[in-house]
Amino acid sequence: MELELRYRAICQRFAGLSDFTEADLKRSRQLFHLTDIQIVPKHFEVWTCLVGLPLPEQLTQNFQIIMQQITEQLPATTRFYSVLPQNYHWELFIIKRPQETVEPEHLQQIPTILGELLVNQPPLTISYRGFLITPDGTIIVKGYGNFDQLRSQLRTRIPFASPQQSNLGHVSLSRILDSVGSDAFCGLKSLVRDSWDECYGELPVKEVKYVHESQWYMEEQEIVASVPCLGR
Numbered sequence: 326m327e328l329e330l331r332y333r334a335i336c337q338r339f340a341g342l343s344d345f346t347e348a349d350l351k352r353s354r355q356l357f358h359l360t361d362i363q364i365v366p367k368h369f370e371v372w373t374c375l376v377g378l379p380l381p382e383q384l385t386q387n388f389q390i391i392m393q394q395i396t397e398q399l400p401a402t403t404r405f406y407s408v409l410p411q412n413y414h415w416e417l418f419i420i421k422r423p424q425e426t427v428e429p430e431h432l433q434q435i436p437t438i439l440g441e442l443l444v445n446q447p448p449l450t451i452s453y454r455g456f457l458i459t460p461d462g463t464i465i466v467k468g469y470g471n472f473d474q475l476r477s478q479l480r481t482r483i484p485f486a487s488p489q490q491s492n493l494g495h496v497s498l499s500r501i502l503d504s505v506g507s508d509a510f511c512g513l514k515s516l517v518r519d520s521w522d523e524c525y526g527e528l529p530v531k532e533v534k535y536v537h538e539s540q541w542y543m544e545e546q547e548i549v550a551s552v553p554c555l556g557r
Contacts, residue, residue: 331493333468335457336517342460345389345501345511349461353500356541357406360378364406364502369423373538374439374450374479377414378548380496384453387411387525388466389496391456393466395499398512404502412543413496415451415468417533418479419487431485435535436550438482446475448554449530451494455520458513462501466525468494497542506525530554 357366365468379385392407399405420425420435451470458464472494480486535550536543 326499328469328494332455332457335459339458339517340514342510343507344460344504345460347504350502350504353461353463354502356500356504358361359404364404366406368540368545369538370421371422371538372435373390373536374418374420374435374533375414375416375417375526375536376533377409377496378534378536378543378546380413380415380528382465382525382547384526384528385413385424387453387506388406388413388496391466391520391525392498393515394516395501398509398516399501399505400509402503403505403509405499406542407499408497408542412546413492413498414543415496415528415530417472417493418476418483419490420483420485422487425487427485435483435554439533439550439552442475442478442482442535443552443554446554449475451530452486453496453525453528455523456498458497458501458518459518463522464498464501465495465528466498468528470494470530472530480524 353530356367358367380388389410394476396405421430423457434536449470449472450471451468453468456464456466473492476490480490532551534548535552537549539547
């Protein structure tokens with residue numbers, strides 16, 4: 326129920342708008358190099374623990390249908406970044422965000438810590454139902470599952486990790502980078518409302534990947550380690 330309230334809070338903020346604001350869009354645009362031809366994610370140093378890269382095929386296909394629904398609603402001139410389907414992932418726990426400092430020896434400890442934690446962790450299942458659009462134009466799919474305890478254990482075992490952690494189970498699909506006008510924005514609101522309980526599939530969490538990301542939205546990344554649940 327608490328997770329549902331988190332998603333509803335995001336939905337209410339979006340529903341209170343009549344279009345994306347320049348202040349909100351600026352936060353999204355800062356993640357990209359924007360030209361007349363391309364939208365290229367910037368290079369940032371991020372170390373994170375995640376599930377995916379890729380997600381299950383059926384889940385990925387269903388997320389692509391969401392993307393089609395969104396793009397059909399947008400004016401042709403709208404700048405829009407779509408995450409590559411093979412890069413879809415659920416971010417479990419972030420070790421280092423851009424602008425944060427973590428000692429190299431601490432970064433090297435993560436696979437061992439993950440192994441010690443996950444050896445006693447039964448596989449999880451995350452169910453994806455409905456999608457949201459945040460005020461800064463990010464399209465996310467709502468994930469539901471019992472992952473709060475695992476995140477809490479990770480916070481305890483990795484005290485040097487980023488203080489800024491997600492409390493959601495979402496997958497990010499794209500970013501809208503321009504205002505769209507009141508008519509298109511109303512259309513987006515309707516899509517969000519209609520999707521609320523629509524089921525897209527499940528994500529079995531049988532292993533966690535420790536990833537060094539060097540370009541935003543996993544366009545450049547290295548999987549440093551893959552650690553299984555229950556040690557197998």
